[in-house]
Every structure is written in C-alpha cells, then in structure tokens.
Amino acid sequence: MTLKECAHRVTAEWIVPGDEAVEFHDVVVSDLMSDVLVTEHDDFLLVTSLASEQVVRTADIVDARAILLANGKRPQPALKQLAASQGIPLLTSTLSTFDICRALAGCKDES
Amino acid sequence: MSRGGPIPIDTDVPSPIITELIYRLKVRDVMTREVKTCEVEDSVRNAQQIMKENGITGVPVVSASRLLGIVSMDDVIRALEDGRIDEPVPHYMTRSVIVLEDDMPLSFGISYLEKYRYGRFPVLDAGKNLVGIVTSRDIIIALLLEINKEVQRFEDTTRQAETEGRGFRLEYTTRKFDFEMAGRLSTETKKLLKERNFPPKIMRRVAVATYELEMNQVVHSLGGTVRVTFEPDRNEVDIEAQDTGPGIENIEDALDEGFSTANEWIRSLGFGAGMGLPNTRRVSDTFDISSSPEGTLVRVTIYIPTEEPDEAL
Numbered sequence: 001m002t003l004k005e006c007a008h009r010v011t012a013e014w015i016v017p018g019d020e021a022v023e024f025h026d027v028v029v030s031d032l033m034s035d036v037l038v039t040e041h042d043d044f045l046l047v048t049s050l051a052s053e054q055v056v057r058t059a060d061i062v063d064a065r066a067i068l069l070a071n072g073k074r075p076q077p078a079l080k081q082l083a084a085s086q087g088i089p090l091l092t093s094t095l096s097t098f099d100i101c102r103a104l105a106g107c108k109d110e111s
Numbered sequence: 112m113s114r115g116g117p118i119p120i121d122t123d124v125p126s127p128i129i130t131e132l133i134y135r136l137k138v139r140d141v142m143t144r145e146v147k148t149c150e151v152e153d154s155v156r157n158a159q160q161i162m163k164e165n166g167i168t169g170v171p172v173v174s175a176s177r178l179l180g181i182v183s184m185d186d187v188i189r190a191l192e193d194g195r196i197d198e199p200v201p202h203y204m205t206r207s208v209i210v211l212e213d214d215m216p217l218s219f220g221i222s223y224l225e226k227y228r229y230g231r232f233p234v235l236d237a238g239k240n241l242v243g244i245v246t247s248r249d250i251i252i253a254l255l256l257e258i259n260k261e262v263q264r265f266e267d268t269t270r271q272a273e274t275e276g277r278g279f280r281l282e283y284t285t286r287k288f289d290f291e292m293a294g295r296l297s298t299e300t301k302k303l304l305k306e307r308n309f310p311p312k313i314m315r316r317v318a319v320a321t322y323e324l325e326m327n328q329v330v331h332s333l334g335g336t337v338r339v340t341f342e343p344d345r346n347e348v349d350i351e352a353q354d355t356g357p358g359i360e361n362i363e364d365a366l367d368e369g370f371s372t373a374n375e376w377i378r379s380l381g382f383g384a385g386m387g388l389p390n391t392r393r394v395s396d397t398f399d400i401s402s403s404p405e406g407t408l409v410r411v412t413i414y415i416p417t418e419e420p421d422e423a424l
Contacts, residue, residue: 034386037319038393042311050381054326057294058381061301061318063311078291086298 001025001107003066003089006045009103010093012068015075018089024065027104029097033058045107047100051075056082056090064088070097132257138220139213141253142234142243148173149182154197155190158182169231172204176240178233180204210235213242217253220245270295279303282338285328285354290380293329297322300339304348307341313415316394317348320411324352327387330377332356332407347396350411359402366392366400 004020026044030036036058046064048055051073059067072094083090093100148171149158158170169183186203190196211220211232223232224247234243269284283296297318304314321339328335335354364370365388373383392398397412
C-alpha cells in the first residue's frame with residue numbers, strides 16, 4: 001500500500017511530508033518501542049499512539065517507511081523537527097488505533 | 112518598598128556554574144551603555160518626557176558626565192502632586208543614589224537589586240564618570256545568553272568522536288532520565304555505518320544494541336557512557352556501555368524477556384518493557400555483562416561478514 005492510499009483510508013494529516021508513492025508491505029502497531037525494535041521487517045508503517053522523540057529514533061533504526069500517530073496525537077515541535085531531519089514521513093489520524101488497523105488490514109494481501 | 116519575595120537567585124549556595132558565571136561577568140558586560148540623561152537645567156517635565164519617549168522609569172541627572180542624582184517616576188508623581196512639574200530636576204531628584212562600578216562582578220548587581228529594591232543602578236567607571244545603567248532586564252538577558260553558552264559547552268562535552276580512515280570511535284555520555292538525549296549515539300552511529308556502506312542488517316543490529324544500551328542507562332542507571340568502536344582491520348563493531356551504578360541486583364532476571372524494574376511513567380514513554388538487555392543480546396554475536404553497586408559494564412560485539420562491506424550491499 002502507498003502512503004497516499006493509507007493517508008486516504010485513515011483520513012490522516014501529513015505533519016512531515018514525504019513521498020506519497022512510498023510503499024509499505026506490513027504494519028507494526030505498538031506503543032512499546034522495545035517491541036518495535038524486535039521486528040524483523042523493514043518496509044513497514046509504524047502505527048503508535050506514543051508521540052515522543054523516541055518514536056522517530058526507533059523508526060529510523062528499524063527503517064520504518066513512515067510513522068502514523070493514532071488517536072489524534074499532535075507531535076511536539078522537537079519530534080517534528082527530528083522526523084524532518086531524519087527524513088521520516090510523519091502522519092496523524094484522529095482514528096483510534098483499532099480503527100486504523102481495520103482500515104489498513106488489507107495492505108498485506110494487496111501488495 | 113516591598114515587591115513580593117526575594118529574587119530566587121541564591122547567591123549564598125548557588126550551583127558552581129552559576130557562581131562562576133556571576134563572578135566572571137562584570138557589571139560592564141551587562142549594562143546598557145547608551146544612558147538617557149538630563150541636565151540640571153532641565154525641568155521635571157523634561158525628565159518625564161525622556162521617560163515617556165524611551166519607555167524607561169528613571170533618568171540620571173548629570174553635569175559633564177558626573178552623576179548628581181536620579182529622577183524616577185515616583186519623583187515625577189511627587190512634583191505633579193505639588194503642582195511643580197516645571198521646576199528644575201534638582202528640586203525633586205534623589206541625591207543619595209546607589210551606584211555600581213563597571214568592574215564589579217555581576218553578583219554585586221544581583222545582590223543590589225535584592226538589597227535596595229531600586230529598578231535601576233547607574234554605573235560609574237574608575238574616574239567616577241557615568242558610563243552605563245543596569246536594570247533587572249539587562250541582568251536577565253545577559254544571564255540567559257551566558258547560560259545558553261554554558262549549556263552548549265556542556266552538551267559538547269557529552270560527545271566524543273574520532274575517525275581514522277574507515278575506522279571510528281564514538282562515545283556519548285548519558286544522564287539519568289534524560290530521554291531527549293538518548294538515541295543520539297545510535298542515530299549518529301547508523302549514519303557513520305551508512306557512509307561506510309555496511310550491510311543494512313548489520314547497521315540495524317548495531318543501532319538496536321546501542322539504542323537499547325543508551326536507553327537502559329537513561330532509565331535504570333545514574334548515568335554513564337556508551338562507546339562504539341569500529342577498527343577496519345578487525346571485522347567487528349564493539350560496543351561498550353559503562354554506568355556508575357546502582358548496579359543490577361539479579362542479572363539472570365534482567366536478561367529475562369519481560370522482566371522489568373521500570374516504573375509507570377517510564378513505561379508511559381514506551382520503554383521499560385523488560386526488553387532492553389534481551390534485545391541487545393539478541394542482536395549481538397558476543398554479549399558480556401558484569402554488574403556491582405558501583406556500576407554495570409556491558410560489552411557487545413557484532414561481527415561483520417567477511418566479504419568487503421561495499422560488496423555486501
């Protein structure tokens with residue numbers, strides 16, 4: 001699924017813009033960054049309701065394609081700045097984590 | 112005249128950095144040099160006009176750069192009440208003015224603000240000439256600028272980097288609960304590995320190990336250092352994390368996935384899930400840990416596949 005399609009499905013707002021054509025083939029959903037670090041995937045979307053700088057650090061380490069903040073979380077300026085400087089697209093959606101998962105559920109079969 | 116409590120800069124027992132700073136800075140470093148003054152012939156109305164035009168509340172009265180007194184807003188109000196606003200300033204100015212000398216340490220300026228409760232202090236040079244004026248605003252601005260510089264200097268000392276050819280050595284200092292700084296080492300390490308065309312899987316393992324070790328120190332220790340070393344002739348990346356205590360009570364437990372001593376607010380930041388050390392061990396080729404109340408030392412090695420890293424991509 002492309003970031004464009006994803007943003008459309010969860011009515012997300014782009015906080016740090018990126019290439020909308022970028023594709024991801026899996027989604028990792030977690031508020032525990034240690035769990036994210038364990039994953040073996042590398043072309044995935046990170047969905048979290050944690051809006052701290054450590055989310056960006058973690059996403060960078062595991063090469064996540066983009067970060068999608070759930071529950072309408074608004075990032076602090078420092079988080080935004082870090083995401084921009086690391087070149088990681090950042091989106092936010094007012095949907096709950098569960099509804100985001102529902103909306104993106106098909107992404108694995110579609111790709 | 113009392114205006115609330117004392118100024119919360121404790122000049123008796125402040126931090127060493129602040130003490131050093133307020134003694135190093137002289138009054139002349141913080142004072143405003145362009146002083147709006149009036150002459151003895153000027154009327155109180157003239158003085159009030161100068162205050163209004165310049166947005167100030169006190170005007171020194173001078174004669175050939177000698178300070179004779181100071182007219183404040185209070186003096187202007189007294190003259191107004193008396194209906195004598197057009198009288199010459201000497202009739203209403205305060206003559207016993209508290210002054211600072213330009214080579215006094217800033218600490219005097221701060222204690223004067225506290226002691227005398229005036230809004231401003233004229234500054235004289237060694238020859239008793241009026242050379243400036245100091246308000247609390249001047250002091251605040253100067254202090255903020257200096258503190259910024261000190262913080263910058265401090266942050267610079269938390270990072271050490273050496274590179275030699277393809278090799279590098281990178282060390283960061285961590286501090287207890289300083290979550291914002293944690294992760295800087297792994298971010299920079301990853302960048303260095305990327306520039307050297309390391310295989311993505313190796314980069315990721317090194318980044319995960321350094322990040323978990325940094326985070327572990329921030330969450331659990333009193334602070335420490337994490338160092339990454341890559342020597343090209345040895346096909347490995349070495350990571351060493353050394354903290355200053357309080358040590359791990361039971362290392363076996365700490366290496367168990369899910370075992371955690373972190374409290375609720377650390378968990379609310381997305382950490383403390385009891386995965387730090389197990390994760391580090393998972394991505395390491397060799398993993399050594401020793402701990403005592405004086406500190407914990409973790410040594411990790413990650414081997415680089417023997418083919419040239421450039422070709423491994």
